[in-house]
Amino acid sequence: MQTIEIIISTDGQSRIETRGFTGSRCRDASRFLESALGTVSSEQLTAEYHQTVQQQPNELREEN
Amino acid sequence: MSHIVTIQTEVRDAEALGLACRRLELGEPVHETVPLFSGEATGYAVRLPDWRYPVVFDVEQRQVRYDNFEGRWGEPTHLNRLLQSYSVEKCRLEARRKGHSVLENRLSDGSIKLTIQIGEGHANH
Numbered sequence: 443m444q445t446i447e448i449i450i451s452t453d454g455q456s457r458i459e460t461r462g463f464t465g466s467r468c469r470d471a472s473r474f475l476e477s478a479l480g481t482v483s484s485e486q487l488t489a490e491y492h493q494t495v496q497q498q499p500n501e502l503r504e505e506n
Numbered sequence: 507m508s509h510i511v512t513i514q515t516e517v518r519d520a521e522a523l524g525l526a527c528r529r530l531e532l533g534e535p536v537h538e539t540v541p542l543f544s545g546e547a548t549g550y551a552v553r554l555p556d557w558r559y560p561v562v563f564d565v566e567q568r569q570v571r572y573d574n575f576e577g578r579w580g581e582p583t584h585l586n587r588l589l590q591s592y593s594v595e596k597c598r599l600e601a602r603r604k605g606h607s608v609l610e611n612r613l614s615d616g617s618i619k620l621t622i623q624i625g626e627g628h629a630n631h
Contacts, residue, residue, distance in 0.1 A: 444623075445621055445622060445623050446621075446622040447619065447620070447621050447622075448597055448619070448620040448621075448622070449613070449617050450590050450593045450594055450617060450619075451616075451617050452587070452590055453586040453590070454588075454590045454593050455512065455513065455515065456512070456513045456515065456593050457511070457512050457513075458510070458511045458513065459509075460508045460509055464508075467508075471624060472509075474600055474604065475597060475600055475622075476511055478596055478597075478600045479596060480513050480516035481514050483514050484511070486510045487509050488508055488509055488510065
């Protein structure tokens with residue numbers, strides 16, 4: 443299941459986390475919220491994101 | 507999870523601001539020019555409980571103006587609560603426009619958690 447979780451603190455600052463996406467698709471999925479809410483003050487790519495990105499070149503080499 | 511983004515809220519949507527005011531049982535924001543302690547401000551004015559001057563949101567310039575004399579003329583938590591409600595309503599509006607469902611929960615520390623479930627066919631758009 444693909445979900446976007448937003449935790450909005452008592453001062454109105456938002457923290458968005460994406461779950462269940464592969465690679466950079468998570469960024470595409472949450473961009474509509476990020477641009478609608480305000481200014482991005484920080485972004486952290488998680489291990490899951492990096493693992494998926496690293497796998498892609500290996501898969502391409504195997505196919506060629 | 508794949509990535510985590512932190513966002514500082516900017517009030518840019520008059521509709522979401524109106525919904526936030528309704529949620530907090532505040533008066534409807536009115537687009538007007540109002541006096542502050544020093545000068546005046548034009549935008550959507552919101553009267554917060556026990557604040558001496560209104561808070562004015564210029565949604566086009568993405569600016570908010572108020573004068574609460576460092577809390578002595580208005581409790582900052584009221585403004586923070588309005589910004590929180592605005593963010594919730596803005597997220598709900600944007601999710602609804604894309605056809606996604608939204609689940610809302612209040613957490614023990616006062617934060618609000620929204621869970622947006624991406625509908626089939628929307629994940630890659």
